Amino acid sequence: MQAASLHWARPYLAAFRARFQLMLQYRAAALAGFATQCWWGAIRILVFAAFYGVNAAAAPISLADAVTYVWLGQALLALQPWVADPEIGQAVRTGGVGYDRLRPLDAYGYWYARTLGWMLARALPRAALMLLAAGIVLPLVGLGDWALRPPSGVMAALLFVPAFVLMTALGAAVLMLANIVVAASLNERGVNAVLTPLVIVFSGSLLPLDFYPDALRPFLHVQPFAGLVDIPFRIYFANLKGGAALQGLALQAAWTLVLIGLGRLAMERMMRRLEMQGG
Amino acid sequence: MPQILVEALAKTYRVAERAPGLTGALRGLVRRRWRPVHALADVSFSLEAGELLAFIGPNGAGKSTTVKILSGILRPTSGRVEVDGLVPYEDRVRHVARIGVVFGQRSQLWWDLPVIDGFDLLADIYRVGPERYRRRRDELVAMLRLEPLLDQPVRQLSLGQRMRAEFAAALLHDPTILFLDEPTIGLDAPSKLAVRDFVRQLNREQGVTVLLTTHDMHDVEALAERVIVIGQGRLLTDGPFESLRTSVLAERRLHIDFAGPAPALEMPGVTVRARSERSLELAFDPAEIPVAKLIAAVAAQHAVEDIHVDEPAIEEVIARFYDLHDAGEA
Structure with missing residues (x-):
C-alpha cells in the first residue's frame, strides 16, 4: 500500500524537489529579501507602537501580540500568494507548456507541486533568518519587548503546525488560480496587479483583520484569504484557541479544498482551449 | 490495425482581426472580430x-x-x-x-x-x-x-x-x-x-x-x-x-562547355536554362529526348570540351511541387 502510494507520488515529489533545490541557490535574493523584511517590520512595529501609545484600549490584541504578528508576517512573507509563479508565465510564452502536456501526470498536481516548491524554497531561508534576528538576537540585545515571541503555550504550538501546513497549501491553491489566469491570458502583469493588493489586505498581512470596522468583520473572517495570515497567526499567540482555533483550521481546510477544486476546473477548461503558437 | 490512424482531421483556430494603427486597436477594445484560420482542413492517413x-x-x-x-x-x-x-x-x-x-x-x-x-x-x-x-x-x-x-x-x-x-x-x-x-x-x-x-x-x-x-x-x-x-x-x-x-520532376539537366563561344542552340523539347560565354545549361525530359541522342546531336554540330548530366536539387523539386499545388504560405 505504502509502496503503491509512493509510486504514485514519485513524479510530484520529484517536481517539487527539483524546483525547491533550484530556488535555494538564490542566496543573494534571500539576503536581500530578509533585509527588506527587517526594514518594513521595524516600520510597521513603530506604527503599531504609536497607535498603542494613543489608544491602547481600542486595540483588539496586546502590543506584544501585535509585534509578534508583524515579525511572523515578515518571516513568512514569501509564503503569501501575491505574485503568480514566474515559471508558468515563462512556460506559456516559450511554449514549454506543450512539454508539460506531454508528461503522464495530472496537470494540476504537476504545477501545484512545482509552485509549492518555489514558494517554500523562497520562504524557508528568509523565515529562518527572521526567526534568528527577531526571535533570538532582539531579546539578547535588550529589545525583548519588540521581539518575536514563541507560541503562547504548548497547545498553541501544536495547533500552529496544522495551521502552518494549511496556510501553505491554501497559498499554493490561490497561486494556482493566478497561474491559470496567467496561462490563459499570456500575461502575468495584470494578474499580479489585481492579486497583490487583494492578498495584502484580505489576508490580514497589512493589518490584523480585527482592526477593521465591526461591520466588515463578519465577512473578513470567513473569506478565503483570512486563512493565509490572520487565522494561523492568531492561533500562534492563542488569540484563537480551543473551539475557535479548530474552527479556524476548518475554515482554512475548507477554502483550500474549494480553491483546489476551482483550480482544477479552470485548468481543465484552459487546457481545452490551449493553442500553441507557431505552425 | 495500423498503429496510427487519422481520419478527416481538421483544426480551425480563431484569430483576432484588428484594423491597423491606434484606431484599430481602440475599435478592437469594443468589438473584436474573429477570423477562422484552417490549419488543417481534411487530413487522413495511417501508419x-x-x-x-x-x-x-x-x-x-x-x-x-x-x-x-x-x-x-x-x-x-x-x-x-x-x-x-x-x-x-x-x-x-x-x-x-x-x-x-x-x-x-x-x-x-x-x-x-x-x-x-x-x-x-x-x-x-x-x-x-x-x-x-x-x-x-x-x-x-x-x-x-x-x-x-x-x-x-x-x-x-x-x-x-x-x-x-x-x-x-x-x-x-x-x-x-x-x-x-x-x-x-x-x-x-x-x-x-x-x-x-x-x-x-x-x-x-x-x-x-x-x-x-x-x-x-x-x-x-x-x-x-x-x-x-x-x-x-x-x-x-x-x-x-x-x-x-x-512524378514531379522527370527533368534532367545537361551542362556543356564548348571549345569556342556557346552557340544558339535550338532543339524541340530542350530549353536553355542558363548560358555564359562558353557554356550552356539545358533542361530536357529524357522521356522525350533520350540523353544519348541529345548529346550526340550537340556533339555532332559543335566542338564540345566537357559535358555532364545531373538532376534538379531536391529543394527545387519540392518548391516546384508546392507551386504546382499552390501550396505556398499565403
Whole structure:
C-alpha cells in the first residue's frame, strides 16, 4: 500500500524537489529579501507602537501580540500568494507548456507541486533568518519587548503546525488560480496587479483583520484569504484557541479544498482551449 | 490495425482581426472580430508500427499542428485520431506515457540543471524503475555519445549537443512511437548526420515508429521511405519519396562547355536554362529526348570540351511541387 502510494507520488515529489533545490541557490535574493523584511517590520512595529501609545484600549490584541504578528508576517512573507509563479508565465510564452502536456501526470498536481516548491524554497531561508534576528538576537540585545515571541503555550504550538501546513497549501491553491489566469491570458502583469493588493489586505498581512470596522468583520473572517495570515497567526499567540482555533483550521481546510477544486476546473477548461503558437 | 490512424482531421483556430494603427486597436477594445484560420482542413492517413514517415510542407502548412494533435497537446476541431487504440486528447495521460516527442525549437530539459539531473527527473516523472532506467540511460548515452556532457548544465551545451541530449530525454521511458518536429533545424552538418544516424538506428534496430516533420530534404532522402506532403492544411501526396521525385520532376539537366563561344542552340523539347560565354545549361525530359541522342546531336554540330548530366536539387523539386499545388504560405 505504502509502496503503491509512493509510486504514485514519485513524479510530484520529484517536481517539487527539483524546483525547491533550484530556488535555494538564490542566496543573494534571500539576503536581500530578509533585509527588506527587517526594514518594513521595524516600520510597521513603530506604527503599531504609536497607535498603542494613543489608544491602547481600542486595540483588539496586546502590543506584544501585535509585534509578534508583524515579525511572523515578515518571516513568512514569501509564503503569501501575491505574485503568480514566474515559471508558468515563462512556460506559456516559450511554449514549454506543450512539454508539460506531454508528461503522464495530472496537470494540476504537476504545477501545484512545482509552485509549492518555489514558494517554500523562497520562504524557508528568509523565515529562518527572521526567526534568528527577531526571535533570538532582539531579546539578547535588550529589545525583548519588540521581539518575536514563541507560541503562547504548548497547545498553541501544536495547533500552529496544522495551521502552518494549511496556510501553505491554501497559498499554493490561490497561486494556482493566478497561474491559470496567467496561462490563459499570456500575461502575468495584470494578474499580479489585481492579486497583490487583494492578498495584502484580505489576508490580514497589512493589518490584523480585527482592526477593521465591526461591520466588515463578519465577512473578513470567513473569506478565503483570512486563512493565509490572520487565522494561523492568531492561533500562534492563542488569540484563537480551543473551539475557535479548530474552527479556524476548518475554515482554512475548507477554502483550500474549494480553491483546489476551482483550480482544477479552470485548468481543465484552459487546457481545452490551449493553442500553441507557431505552425 | 495500423498503429496510427487519422481520419478527416481538421483544426480551425480563431484569430483576432484588428484594423491597423491606434484606431484599430481602440475599435478592437469594443468589438473584436474573429477570423477562422484552417490549419488543417481534411487530413487522413495511417501508419503501421515500425514505419518511418516524413511530413513535409511549406511553413504554416499544418505539420506541427498534426504532430501536436497526435501527441495529445492539441484537440482537433473535428475528425478522428487513434494512436495504439487510444484517442490522444481524450486519454492524454495513458497516451503520453507511450510516446516520445522532440520539438526542434524547444527544450524539455531543465535549463539550469546538469543533463544527468534532468534525466533522473524524467525517470521520476515517467515512473521508470531504477534498474530499467539505468540500462536505458546507459544505452542512450552510448548511442548519442553523451558521456562528456552529462554533468554540464543544459544552458552551456551547443545546439547540436543539446539536441542529442533532447533525444535521450525523449526516449528514457522506452516509447514505441517517436514524434519529431523539425529535429534538425539549425544544426550544423555533422550534428544533422548524427541525428539522422540515430533516428535510422532507432527505427531499424529497435522498431520504434517515427513520424517526423522537416524542411530539410536531406533528412527525408536519408531517412524516410514514405513521405506525406501537406500544404494549406490539405494532404497533397502520400507515397514513397522516389515516386514523388519522378512524378514531379522527370527533368534532367545537361551542362556543356564548348571549345569556342556557346552557340544558339535550338532543339524541340530542350530549353536553355542558363548560358555564359562558353557554356550552356539545358533542361530536357529524357522521356522525350533520350540523353544519348541529345548529346550526340550537340556533339555532332559543335566542338564540345566537357559535358555532364545531373538532376534538379531536391529543394527545387519540392518548391516546384508546392507551386504546382499552390501550396505556398499565403
